[in-house]
Amino acid sequence: MEKLKLIVGMGSCGIAAGAGKVFEKLKQLKTEELFDINIDQTSCIGMCYREPLVEIIDNNHSYLYGGIDENKVEELIEHHQKFHLPIKEWVVKTEEFTTQDNEFTDSQVKIALRNCGYINPERIEEYEAQKGYQSIKKIAENKISAQEVIQSILDSGLRGRGGGGFSTGMKWRFARNSQNTEKYIICNADEGDPGAFMDRSLLEGDPHSVIEGMIIGAYAIGATEGVIYCRAEYPLAIKRLNIALEQARQKGYLGKNILGIQNFNLNIYVKEGAGAFVCGEETALIASVEGERGMPRKRPPFPAASGLWKKPTNINNVETYANIPWIILNGAKEYSKYGTEKSKGTKVFALTGKINRGGLVEVPMGITIKDIIFKLGGGIQNGKKFKAVQLGGPSGGCIPAYLDDTIVDYDSVNATGAIMGSGGMVVMDETTCMVDMARFFLDFTQKESCGKCTFCRIGTKRMLEILTRITEGEGKEGDIEKLEELSYQIKESSLCGLGQTAPNPVLTTIKYFRNEYEAHIRDKKCPAKSCTKLLTYEVIAENCTGCTICAINCPTNAIDGGKKTIHFIRQDACIKCGACFTKCNFNAIKIS
Amino acid sequence: MRIQRISLSKQKKQDQEVDLSLLEPLLKKYKGKKGNLIPILQGTQNLYNFLPQAAILKISEETEHKLSDIYGVATFYAQFRLNPVGKNIIKVCHGTACHVQDAKQITTAIKEHLKIEDGQTTEDGIFTLESVACLGCCSLAPVMMIADETFGKLTGKSAVKIIREIKKKENN
Numbered sequence: 001m002e003k004l005k006l007i008v009g010m011g012s013c014g015i016a017a018g019a020g021k022v023f024e025k026l027k028q029l030k031t032e033e034l035f036d037i038n039i040d041q042t043s044c045i046g047m048c049y050r051e052p053l054v055e056i057i058d059n060n061h062s063y064l065y066g067g068i069d070e071n072k073v074e075e076l077i078e079h080h081q082k083f084h085l086p087i088k089e090w091v092v093k094t095e096e097f098t099t100q101d102n103e104f105t106d107s108q109v110k111i112a113l114r115n116c117g118y119i120n121p122e123r124i125e126e127y128e129a130q131k132g133y134q135s136i137k138k139i140a141e142n143k144i145s146a147q148e149v150i151q152s153i154l155d156s157g158l159r160g161r162g163g164g165g166f167s168t169g170m171k172w173r174f175a176r177n178s179q180n181t182e183k184y185i186i187c188n189a190d191e192g193d194p195g196a197f198m199d200r201s202l203l204e205g206d207p208h209s210v211i212e213g214m215i216i217g218a219y220a221i222g223a224t225e226g227v228i229y230c231r232a233e234y235p236l237a238i239k240r241l242n243i244a245l246e247q248a249r250q251k252g253y254l255g256k257n258i259l260g261i262q263n264f265n266l267n268i269y270v271k272e273g274a275g276a277f278v279c280g281e282e283t284a285l286i287a288s289v290e291g292e293r294g295m296p297r298k299r300p301p302f303p304a305a306s307g308l309w310k311k312p313t314n315i316n317n318v319e320t321y322a323n324i325p326w327i328i329l330n331g332a333k334e335y336s337k338y339g340t341e342k343s344k345g346t347k348v349f350a351l352t353g354k355i356n357r358g359g360l361v362e363v364p365m366g367i368t369i370k371d372i373i374f375k376l377g378g379g380i381q382n383g384k385k386f387k388a389v390q391l392g393g394p395s396g397g398c399i400p401a402y403l404d405d406t407i408v409d410y411d412s413v414n415a416t417g418a419i420m421g422s423g424g425m426v427v428m429d430e431t432t433c434m435v436d437m438a439r440f441f442l443d444f445t446q447k448e449s450c451g452k453c454t455f456c457r458i459g460t461k462r463m464l465e466i467l468t469r470i471t472e473g474e475g476k477e478g479d480i481e482k483l484e485e486l487s488y489q490i491k492e493s494s495l496c497g498l499g500q501t502a503p504n505p506v507l508t509t510i511k512y513f514r515n516e517y518e519a520h521i522r523d524k525k526c527p528a529k530s531c532t533k534l535l536t537y538e539v540i541a542e543n544c545t546g547c548t549i550c551a552i553n554c555p556t557n558a559i560d561g562g563k564k565t566i567h568f569i570r571q572d573a574c575i576k577c578g579a580c581f582t583k584c585n586f587n588a589i590k591i592s
Numbered sequence: 593m594r595i596q597r598i599s600l601s602k603q604k605k606q607d608q609e610v611d612l613s614l615l616e617p618l619l620k621k622y623k624g625k626k627g628n629l630i631p632i633l634q635g636t637q638n639l640y641n642f643l644p645q646a647a648i649l650k651i652s653e654e655t656e657h658k659l660s661d662i663y664g665v666a667t668f669y670a671q672f673r674l675n676p677v678g679k680n681i682i683k684v685c686h687g688t689a690c691h692v693q694d695a696k697q698i699t700t701a702i703k704e705h706l707k708i709e710d711g712q713t714t715e716d717g718i719f720t721l722e723s724v725a726c727l728g729c730c731s732l733a734p735v736m737m738i739a740d741e742t743f744g745k746l747t748g749k750s751a752v753k754i755i756r757e758i759k760k761k762e763n764n
Contacts, residue, residue, distance in 0.1 A: 013729040016742035048731030194726035195688030232634070232671055234728065235740075274630055275670035277725070291629035292661075293668040309626070352689035352730035359731055390688060426688045426730075440691050444725065450668070532696075555701035555748040575704065577697035577748055 002059065004037045004080055006073075009053035009117060011044030011204050012236050013197070017051035018069055025070040035077050043205030043240075045117030047104065048359035050092050058084055066092040066101070104357050104376050109338060111346050112161075112322040113362045116205030121240050124247040127208040133253055135328035136215050140259035149220040150176060153324070155332035157344030162188055162280070162317030163392065163421045164497075165343075165410040171314060174304035175221040178312035185223040186308065186315040187214055188285060189230040189237070192277035193393035194444065196424030198348040199318040201360050203230065203237035206322065207244035211268065213321030215253060216328060218266045221314050226268035229285055232275060241270050277394070277448035281496045282307075282315045284450065295450045296496035317422065319348055339365035343409035347420070353390075353427035354381045363408065370404040373427055384429040388512070392421025394441045394448075395501035397508030398434065417508040419501065433530035434513040435520050439467035441505035445498065456499030459490040463506060472533040475521035480510060529591050532576035536592055539567050543588035550580035550589065610644040619654050629657055629665055633672055642673040670725075678713040678720035680758060683737040684751075687726030693733040699723060701748030705755060718762050719755065 008014075008023045026039045045053050050066025054073060063086045065076060072090075079087055086094065092101040110116075119126035127133070139149065154169030175183065187210060191199040203210060214226050230238050245268055248254045256265045271289055278284045279294040286308050288294035307313025323345065327335045336344045343365040349372065352358045356378035363372060369389060373379070380386050388398040397418035399406060406412050413420045428437070446460040463486050466479050487503030494500050510517060519525045526534045539550075539559075546564040551557070558574045561567030567588075569580070581589040618635040622628040632655070636647050643666055652659040666672045684699045699710060702721055706714050713720040729735045732744025736751060743754055 012742070013731055013744075016729045016732055016735070016744050051731070191728070192725065194686070194691075195730055196726070197728040197730055200728045233724075233726075272631075272634060274634065274672065276668060288630065289627055291627040291631075291665070293664050350730060352733065353692045358689075393688065424688065426692055428692055432692055437691075440688070448725075553747070553749050555697075555752060556704050575697075575700050577700055578694070579697065579748055 004035070004077065005040065005057040006037055006077070007040045007042050007055040007057070009043065009045045009051065009055075010041040011201055012234070013048050014044065014051050014053065015236075017048075019052035021070045022052050022054060022068060022073050025073055029074065029077070035081065037077060040120055041122075042117050042119060043121050044201040044360060046113065046201070046360035046362075047092060047101065047357075049357045050101070053092070056080055056086075058086075061086075061096060062094060063091050063096070064093040065090045101357070103378065104359070104361075107367065107371065107376055108362050109346050109364045110362050111326050111335070111338075112202065112209075112319050112348055113205070113360065114326065115209060116201060116360075119206065121205055121207055122243050124208060124244065124251060127206070131329060132208055132325075133212055133251075135325040136212055136219070136253065137259060138328060139216065139219060140261050146176060146220045146222065149216060149328065152328060152332045153220070156327045156335040157332075157339070157342075158320065158323055158327065158335070159343065159410065160317060161319035161323070161347065161422065163395065163419060165420060168316060168320055171304065171316070172217065172220050174302065175223075175312050175314040178305050180312050182225075182309075182311045183221055183223040184308045184311055184313040185214055185218045185221065185226045186282075186285070186289070186313060187226070187228040187318060187321055188280065188282070188315055189228055189234075189318050190273045190280045190285060191231060191234075191318075191422065192280050192448075193395075193422050193424050195352055195390070195393055195426045196350045196422050198350050198360060198423045200234050200237050201350075202318050202322055202348070203234070204240055207237075207241045208248065209322045209325055210318055211241075211244055211248055212253070213316075213324035214268060215258070215266060216324050217314060217316065217321065219258075219261070219264055221312070223314065224265050224267075226266060227289055227308070228268065228270045229273055229279070229289060230270055231273040238270055238272060245270070276450070277444075278450045278496070278498050281498060284496065285315065286313065293450070295452050296498075298495060319423070340407065340409045340412075342411055347408065347423060349423045349425045351377055351425050351427070353425075354384065354429040354432070355379070355427040356381055365409045366407050368404065369399060369406050369408065372408070372425070373404065377427065380427065380429050384431065386427070387430050387432060388428045388434065390418075390426040390428065390437070390505075391424070392419035392501075392504070393424045394445050395419055395497065395504060396421045396424075397504045398428070398437065398512065399508075400512040403512075417504065417511055419504065431528055431530060433471070433526050433528035434509040434516050435467065435526075436471050436528075436530055438506045438509045439464065439471055442467055442502070445502040449498065449502070453494045453496075453499055455490045455493035456495075456502065459486050460499075460502055462486060463490075463503070467506070470517065470520045471526070471531045473520070473524045473531075475517075477521065479521060480514070480517050484510065532578075535576055536571065537569055537574055537576060537578070537580060538590045538592070539569055540588045540590050541566050543586050545586055545588070547585070549583050549585065553579045553583045555579060610640060610646045612646060612650050614639050615647060615650055619651070623655060628655070629662065630669070633662070633666055637672060642676050645674075676713075678717050679762070680718060680738050681720045681722055682755065683722050683724045683727065685725075685727045685729070685733070685735040685737070686723045687728075687730060687733075689730035690726075690733040690735055695734040697748045698734050698736060698746050698751045701752050702755065705752045718759060 054068040158168045159165045284294040284296040303313040442464040451457045551559040
């Protein structure tokens, strides 16, 4: 009988949820020889809502367990060693039987994430075993020309997954056609969109697929140097990328005359970003790689003609590159089977917010928002009402619940006023205030505006001031119109995507939730009961049992009252955090 | 724009304590390479935990970069700090997912507890409180990060508890 094998999901969020401790515990159990086991690690499996995740392979049967902490793991091993059967109620995924989490996995099609959570990202052999580096070998062996590679990508219909949605094949063709001996290929891994972690998971879980995508891209356009611009906030991704690059170099996938292709030389290195959202814009990113302030410049010339160090440069997003090897290996036709007429393939989303099953999902284009939220996501937390979903982060917008039949493809999402974006999907329920949401995003873009264009620099600040005023109960008649006017001016007069899209969160919330703005301005009320300045917390005397839970949880000790006496909130000390309201089990806290 | 980051008045006597010889290997490694300014500044910050004025002057003397350019880059990126920070930086995530899950109350509770404002350092130099845009652990929202450890699914109370424990350890 083979040894039990345990694989721990060690992505950043897995580690934050306690996977590191589980792994340490397993190592300890192994060295103490308490159990005869093999242990290994993989990265993000995507089921973040059940972290920490541990997969057990017992006699060629695989069971993925969720919610396993360092204490549970011992019990799990004992059980498996004794009975060689799973603890059914802990299993989240297996081929053997259906679990309640099947809905999460069943609607997914994994192309970009094909290896995430299945391989150990720190070992190139495991990637190779999953047909890794077969695509670039296929190109070398069959002497497929650069033009043919570009044609395949064009035929596949792949569009930029960073949010722009520009045809990847076209981009490559422009860069190919630029006449110059020196060309660059850049991977944009500056995932600054708050609420999105697709690129991080991909880089942590399957760095080689991104590197292979870049190698193929470099071959297609004729680049000799590659840069992966990764944000410094992702230390684990940077570490795994550097390991992967070193392995690729040793195996000859990078270097000179790669795989025997004459004059195909390529080196790739990682460049750490320094924390500026605007550097996700390609010309700003190039300025940052050159060591300057990351400020965008006018286009044309486009990077395909004059980019890094004024040489032709191709920039794609992490997820775009991860798709490339699959397309080359399986053919453009196979890829374009998925999706809609103008948006082919799949898209990865980071599903977060007030949702039951949050995590990383890859779905075919054309799926409805309703299916993602209620089928995959398992609906809204605590049985609350679904209000809106935010797509595209600070550049995107909110799609209201009544438009949940909207299908996910570039054109349908754009028609709502939101954008597809890089894949952040934040779900909101009835307790989220849409005016506050707009204020939140404006606060972000206002800070991140590089300051080059006047309208973006000052306009966003003015908009933020108005929005802050509204959420604090000092809104005036005419504020909504002023916001709209400023929005259009900023959109018209900004150089780059940051400014052109910054007003989107405001415009979409005004479009779909104008009544909430009006309630704030005219009635000085927040319908979602979220804007703290418009609220007061009070104890309802007849419901209070004197259980003291509110007083214990109050961070400022603003609640008076002992055991079995009616409590009282001192308004001068209350910071309106709402902790008492969420903690009270007897509905004894009133918000008004 | 992050204009609040420019606060020259706070450049206190800290510069006297800066050991500039630590910079030598870093400058040697990057000297003359194109696009080297950001890696140099990142390396400097790793050494001192912030960018001391004396170090910036030295970088400008020894490399081809003008003082104004260095200052421009250092104030542009969120990563760079011109003032010393506490031993433990508390990064409270205010990304979209954390915002929706009420990250505000985490910051408020910590502010109340440590009696400092966002971006400030406690008098004993143990903690600095920072708000960051996204730590990428959205499914565990609300989240904060202290040193390399991420804490998820927080409440105001539990965040304060974690900080109390760290302080206890520091005082021992």
